[in-house]
Amino acid sequence: xxxxxxxxxxxxxxxxxxxxxxTVKHIYMDYNATTPLRPEALDALLPxxxxxxxxxxxxxxxxxxxxxxxxxxREQVARLIxxxxxxxxxxxxxxxxxxxxxxxxxxxxxxxxxxIITTTVEHPAVLASCQALEKQGFRxxxxxxxxxxxxxxxxxxxxxxxxxxxxxxxxxxxxxxTVFPIEEVGHIARKYKVRFHxxxxxxxxxxxVDVQSANVDLxxxxxxxxxxxxxxxxxYIRKGSRMVSLLHGGHQERNxxxxxxxxxxxxxxxxxxxLAGAELEANYHRVKALRDRLERGIxxxxxxxxxxxxxxxxxxxxxxxxxxxxxxxxxxLNLDMKGIAASSGSxxxxxxLEPSHVMGAMGVDVALAHxxxxxxxxxxxxxxxxxxxxxxxPPIVQRLREMSPLYNK
Ligand SMILES: Cc1ncc(COP(=O)(O)O)c(C=O)c1O
Numbered sequence: 001x002x003x004x005x006x007x008x009x010x011x012x013x014x015x016x017x018x019x020x021x022x023t024v025k026h027i028y029m030d031y032n033a034t035t036p037l038r039p040e041a042l043d044a045l046l047p048x049x050x051x052x053x054x055x056x057x058x059x060x061x062x063x064x065x066x067x068x069x070x071x072x073x074r075e076q077v078a079r080l081i082x083x084x085x086x087x088x089x090x091x092x093x094x095x096x097x098x099x100x101x102x103x104x105x106x107x108x109x110x111x112x113x114x115x116i117i118t119t120t121v122e123h124p125a126v127l128a129s130c131q132a133l134e135k136q137g138f139r140x141x142x143x144x145x146x147x148x149x150x151x152x153x154x155x156x157x158x159x160x161x162x163x164x165x166x167x168x169x170x171x172x173x174x175x176x177x178t179v180f181p182i183e184e185v186g187h188i189a190r191k192y193k194v195r196f197h198x199x200x201x202x203x204x205x206x207x208x209v210d211v212q213s214a215n216v217d218l219x220x221x222x223x224x225x226x227x228x229x230x231x232x233x234x235x236y237i238r239k240g241s242r243m244v245s246l247l248h249g250g251h252q253e254r255n256x257x258x259x260x261x262x263x264x265x266x267x268x269x270x271x272x273x274x275l276a277g278a279e280l281e282a283n284y285h286r287v288k289a290l291r292d293r294l295e296r297g298i299x300x301x302x303x304x305x306x307x308x309x310x311x312x313x314x315x316x317x318x319x320x321x322x323x324x325x326x327x328x329x330x331x332x333l334n335l336d337m338k339g340i341a342a343s344s345g346s347x348x349x350x351x352x353l354e355p356s357h358v359m360g361a362m363g364v365d366v367a368l369a370h371x372x373x374x375x376x377x378x379x380x381x382x383x384x385x386x387x388x389x390x391x392x393x394p395p396i397v398q399r400l401r402e403m404s405p406l407y408n409k
Contacts, residue, residue, distance in 0.1 A: 024339040027385045031225075031317055032174050032202060032376035033343055038227035040275060041268035045229070048264035056261050057252060066263050073270025077234050080273040081200070081219060082210040089235045089253045090266050094201040094222030097235040098125035098168075100246045100257070101197040101218040105166050106133050107244040109195070113163035117194075119143045119151060120361035121178075122170050126199055127357075130168070139163075148310040149178035149362050156185065160192045167196050171203035171219075175358040175374060176309030177318025179207065186215030195241065201225055201233075205276030206315050207284065217241050221273075223265060228272035232265035283379045288316035290377050290386055295319050297390040302397050308364060308372055317377035322359075322368040325407040326400040331373055334396045340389060343374045 028036070048069065054062030056070045074085040091097045106116065118130050120142045130140045141159045145151055151169065160167075167189050172179045182198055189196035197218035200209050204219075205226035211219055218241065223232040237243055237256070249258020276283075299305055304324035323331065328344030335342055359369035375389075401407040 024337075025388070027340045027381075027388065029375045029377055029381065029385075029389070030341045030343050031378035032177075032315075032374065034224045034230065035227050035378055036380065037229055037268070038272055038275065041228050041272050044271045045264040045268040048267055052263075056263060057250065069267050070261055070263060073266045073273075076270035076274040077221065078236075080204060080209070080277045081221070081236055082212050083236050084239070086254075087236050087239055089237060089256045090261060090269075091233045091235050091257060092231055092259075092262070093233045094123075094199070094220050094225075095125040096246070097201075097220035097222070097233045098123070098197075098199055099129050100235050100243075101220060101237075102126065102129040102166065102168055103133065104243040104246055105195055105197065105218065105241075106136075106138055108242040109165040113165040115139045115141070115161055115163040116166045116168065117141045117143065117156065117159050117164060118168040119145060119170070119180075121145050121149060121173055121175075121358045122168070123174055123199055123201070126168055126170065143169075145178075145361050147363055149173060149176045149308070149358065150310055150313065151180050151185075153181065153184050153188065157188055157192075160188070160194060164192070164194050167194050169196075169198055171198050171200040171209065172207065172315045172318075173309070173358065174202045175356055175372075176320045176362075177202070177315035177376075178310040179203065179313045179315060181313075182216070183214045186213075189217075190215045202315060202318075205273065205280065206287075206317065208280065211236055211238070223269040223272060226272050226276045228269040229265045232262055232269045234269070279379070284316050287377050287379055287381070290381050290383065291317050291319050291375075293383065294375060294377070294386045294389065295321075297386070298393065301390065301394045306364070306368055308359065308362065319375045319377075320372055321375075322364065322372045323397050324368065324371065324401075325404040326371050326397060328371050328373050330400055331371070331396065334400065335389075335393075338392050338396075340392075343376070344372065 052066050054066045056063055056067035074088045077088050078085045116130060116138055134140055143155055169180055169185050171182050186196055195217045198216050199220050201220055201222040203209055204221045217238040219236040221234045224230040245256055247258045252258055298321060306322040308320040308322060332344050355366055355369035359372050
């Protein structure tokens with residue numbers, strides 16, 4: 001048995017055991033946080049942690065043995081988003097990619113303008129990069145979204161001014177799954193000759209992502225959201241786009257990003273992109289059917305539930321719902337005890353539970369924002385898992401509601 005397969009078998013059998021010996025079936029429904037490593041990706045990367053250990057920048061046999069693998073991965077990543085391999089820069093994660101795209105563009109185009117447009121619902125990797133630039137004197141417009149988390153294209157067009165140098169708008173939202181009209185955004189950006197960056201960390205590999213038809217100039221991907229290891233990602237930089245590097249160092253990545261390549265992870269990432277592309281349509285329908293089953297089941301068996309996000313224009317596996325009268329964190333703990341891994345819309349920062357900025361931007365009321373719960377599914381989930389969740393969820397919600405002083409029994 002191949003080592004990767006063996007590891008997978010062991011982890012599958014551990015899945016059903018809890019420390020106390022009691023058996024709790026582990027069901028993973030947090031694919032937007034991270035995904036399990038694909039066994040094929042693990043098989044592909046292992047040789048690069050063992051015999052093929054060379055540095056791809058070395059000219060000798062050990063380097064040559066691996067540089068081809070890095071270039072093959074570059075082509076695999078490029079194919080997923082329809083660009084040329086030379087336009088792909090490997091980075092350490094989605095966060096680095098977003099920082100690089102935004103700060104690198106701002107610095108390169110500083111003489112041309114000082115204005116950036118983004119949205120209020122971006123990932124912190126984008127929001128914090130923009131905030132950092134504001135401290136350096138750049139001006140940032142944060143576009144609002146509507147109650148479904150959808151963007152207003154007219155507001156985007158109106159926000160563009162002479163000094164606008166960058167539009168940074170995500171492809172698919174990590175919390176709600178709402179998919180923005182990226183082709184239209186690209187069209188507007190092109191019309192006004194403004195550089196367009198999109199964070200496609202959640203969208204790539206799940207829905208078609210094509211930088212040509214969407215007129216995207218900069219796009220970010222992250223390996224661990226599509227079955228590759230954590231700690232690898234890519235930034236697509238359209239040929240001819242002026243950029244300042246974030247990481248200065250060696251001549252790697254055509255002088256665009258210094259640092260010795262994370263060869264094993266890059267190889268796995270390339271393969272994961274190829275597989276995601278090949279399986280995209282089948283996985284889209286499979287995962288969406290599971291998500292829809294879960295959504296229908298929750299909405300029909302539990303009262304006072306609110307769907308957060310756009311009802312149709314949504315990533316196939318994402319379901320974000322708020323249950324009146326309960327705290328998302330308590331629900332998550334109860335689900336965890338039943339073996340289910342999901343996620344809440346609140347971030348536990350310095351002891352206080354802050355409701356998510358995405359819920360706030362959508363105008364979700366604070367109590368409902370606190371109860372927002374995200375189930376994000378992937379191709380490994382099954383109908384049985386959905387049905388198990390649908391069986392245990394209503395009594396948990398009922399029990400938690402009965403503990404709430406606001407709940408009118
Ligand atoms: C939309 C989005 N952008 C960026 C990131 C950051 O990616 P990474 O974890 O690879 O830094 C994430 C991770 O959750 C994300 O969901």
